[in-house]
Amino acid sequence: MKAVLAVNLSLLFILLLHSIKRDWTFQQEGAGDLRNRVVGARLAKIGRDPYFYKWKNGDSYAYLDYANADTNTVSVITATPLFHRLIAIISDYDQKTISVLWFVVEYLALLAIILAGVFLTTDEIKKIVVTNIGVLFTYTHAWALHLLQGQMYIFVAALLMFVGFLLTRHQHRRLFSILAGIATWVLIFVRPISIVSLIPFALSNKRFATYLAATTVCSLAYLAFIFVNENEKMQWINYKAAMVEQVKVHQNLPRHAVTIDRLPAIKKLEGLDLEAQQKAAIEHPFPDHSENGNVFFDL
Numbered sequence: 001m002k003a004v005l006a007v008n009l010s011l012l013f014i015l016l017l018h019s020i021k022r023d024w025t026f027q028q029e030g031a032g033d034l035r036n037r038v039v040g041a042r043l044a045k046i047g048r049d050p051y052f053y054k055w056k057n058g059d060s061y062a063y064l065d066y067a068n069a070d071t072n073t074v075s076v077i078t079a080t081p082l083f084h085r086l087i088a089i090i091s092d093y094d095q096k097t098i099s100v101l102w103f104v105v106e107y108l109a110l111l112a113i114i115l116a117g118v119f120l121t122t123d124e125i126k127k128i129v130v131t132n133i134g135v136l137f138t139y140t141h142a143w144a145l146h147l148l149q150g151q152m153y154i155f156v157a158a159l160l161m162f163v164g165f166l167l168t169r170h171q172h173r174r175l176f177s178i179l180a181g182i183a184t185w186v187l188i189f190v191r192p193i194s195i196v197s198l199i200p201f202a203l204s205n206k207r208f209a210t211y212l213a214a215t216t217v218c219s220l221a222y223l224a225f226i227f228v229n230e231n232e233k234m235q236w237i238n239y240k241a242a243m244v245e246q247v248k249v250h251q252n253l254p255r256h257a258v259t260i261d262r263l264p265a266i267k268k269l270e271g272l273d274l275e276a277q278q279k280a281a282i283e284h285p286f287p288d289h290s291e292n293g294n295v296f297f298d299l
Contacts, residue, residue: 008128012135019138020107023147031099031150032067038098039065040077041084041091047231050077050084051242057261061269071257074245081235082189082222083152096271102150109158110134110143116165152190159187160197167201167211174210181214188215189222 040050042062053075055064068076090098114134118127137143146153166180187194198215201208226232248255267275 005124005128008132012131016135016138019135019143023138023144024103026144026148027099027103031102031148033152034099034102034150035065035095036067036075036077037079037083037087037150037152038091038095039063039068040079041088043077044081044084044231044235045088045091047234049234049238051075051238053077054258054260055263061266064263064269066263069260069263071260072245072249073256073258074242074249078242078246079152080190080192081232081239082186084235086186086190094270099150099272103147106147106154109154110138112158113154113161116161120165120168156187156191156194159183159190160194163187163197167208177208177210178214180211181216182218184211184215185218185222188219 039053039062043050043053052073053063054068065076070076090101093101111134114131117130117134121127121130145151163180163183166176166183184194184198187197198212201212205212226236245255247253
């Protein structure tokens with residue numbers, strides 16, 4: 001059994017290294033969704049509205065995003081104001097540095113999910129199954145596309161797993177319930193739909209009283225901050241309006257248009273060689289055969 005386990009772990013390690021090498025190759029094409037989140041964080045940081053922002057001649061290249069070159073009133077920036085606050089911590093770095101950090105942390109988030117799953121299982125067979133599924137997940141189209149675009153969903157999944165881990169293994173400890181509440185508050189204001197995760201806990205409110213109280217207190221404290229901070233209030237008001245416009249864009253409904261300035265043709269942007277990115281996309285194109293799974297595309 002030990003020999004079989006050793007062989008299995010060795011194969012998984014090799015497979016994981018192969019996935020990392022493959023994803024890093026595609027990473028050279030540039031993480032488009034990551035760019036708009038960085039720009040959004042930078043704009044929010046200086047008190048400007050990122051949700052209806054269009055780059056103008058004279059603006060800093062720090063806010064330049066070639067994906068935001070359409071004439072829609074709304075920009076391509078869709079992350080919440082709290083998410084912008086969180087990544088503002090690294091938004092002063094150049095885009096190349098942020099891309100590397102993002103890539104590394106995305107893999108660390110996946111490994112954290114796998115480890116949490118291993119610790120939550122009770123016997124060796126289940127631990128092996130969890131580890132195998134976790135590593136093999138890196139061979140799915142969903143994971144490769146997630147890395148290519150520099151998306152944020154793996155962090156949402158990691159937070160959910162963190163909450164589940166704390167409430168499953170340590171829910172009798174008040175400190176861990178409070179930590180789970182803080183993580184849930186972040187979840188709710190980063191991905192508002194995450195509020196549905198509270199439903200099963202609300203049905204067992206006595207058992208999870210500390211967790212629910214911590215989540216409520218953190219949420220109310222942040223809501224109070226929104227109302228007293230003019231910039232934060234403006235960000236959330238515009239975020240709500242932008243989501244309405246995003247539905248119009250994705251459903252091709254009538255909407256307002258704006259005139260945009262012609263974006264400059266530059267070779268390098270914050271450490272990124274844009275010409276090399278285009279060349280990489282031609283030399284090793286990403287095999288994208290997926291459908292867009294957003295609900296409003298199917299309505």
